[in-house]
Amino acid sequence: MLLDYTLQLADTSLILGHRLSEWCGHGPILEQDLAMANIALDLLGETRSLYQYAAELEGQGRTEDDLAYLRDAVEYKNPLLVEQPNGDFADTILRQFLFDGFHFQLLQQLQQSPEQRLAAIATKSFKEASYHLKWSSEWVIRLGDGTEESKRRIKKAINNLWMYSGELFMMTETEKQLAQAGYIPEYAPLLQNWEAHVKKVFAEATLEVPQNVFMHKGGKTGRHTEQLGYILAELQYLQRAHPGLEW
């Protein structure tokens, strides 16, 4: 159970980190190109710690690389939000903002987990998630309260992505059991804090918080959008074509 959850967290930060890394060299301005590469690196660092731990929990001799490069889409348990395409800069910012708010809340609580290894990883990554959230929040405000064009773009991003935000807080069977056992926090209070933050930022950005949107789910149980297949094809190509290759 703990293994499944650790893998789910690792898959999530890996896929979002990969998405952000796709911007490298394509950012709208140099500073934001660097920002996205920096955040991708933090997420990748978190991913490695989690996969290393998962490999130890599993005890089957698989390594962090095996877990990242040799599992198929159905085995990946990341929520649908993080696999959504980069779109334009506004889409990327909004996806990041929705995720960062969740990530920040979750890691803050996970630091108190009696599971010491998970708590240690959370403590490390929480410091980083804090400035990620600051960055994406500031950009939502800048785009929303910016020009007519930037506002049009961020509103379109909300239309594209809001429907994937609910899954972050829907608890799977694994998550429910772990929360009952006290290993991870309940998500309902996290959602409340997340909503409060979104409301505050959207108000500053002169944007409206969408109401009564149907929320898609499935990623956390292995049912993904077609996007994940394309990501894995690129991510895993080298290991599949040349098994065991190192560089």
Place this chain on the structure above:
Amino acid sequence: MLFCTKEVTTEEKIWHLLEEVSDPEIPVLSILDLGVLRKVQVQEGGRVQVTITPTYSGCPAMNTIAADVKLKLLSEGFKDVAVDLQLSPAWTTDWLSEEGKLKLEEYGIAPPVEPNGDIHALFGRDTVVRCPLCKSENTKLISQFGSTSCKSLYQCHDCLEPFDYFKCLK
């Protein structure tokens, strides 16, 4: 000549030797200055166990640092050296030595400044960062993210130079 008046233990000697291992990305800082070196243990049978901690979770310098520590100790005659990575307690800029901060500023990187208020608070006021070149406090944050995870980008309004700031992490 730090230890000339008393018997030097092997562990103390190793700490001293590792002062020569520097951060590959900021070569003026040793891993001691940075607070990356956490523990040195000489185990029975002479095995040397060195514990380091990453500054940022994705810091790509950790592999190089681990290899440099090994090479340094092997070249000093230690035969069996192991380096392990420890996440907890998590690194903070509080572990940066005072000497390290001076070295940073001389090198042209502004050292971390204590934040006023909660560092995790959103919409906080920016801290005042002093230009490492002309010492003016009339500076501006250009981007939270710089050439490495540990740095932000600032510009000085007086001498107009852009400079790196070693950001405060707690």
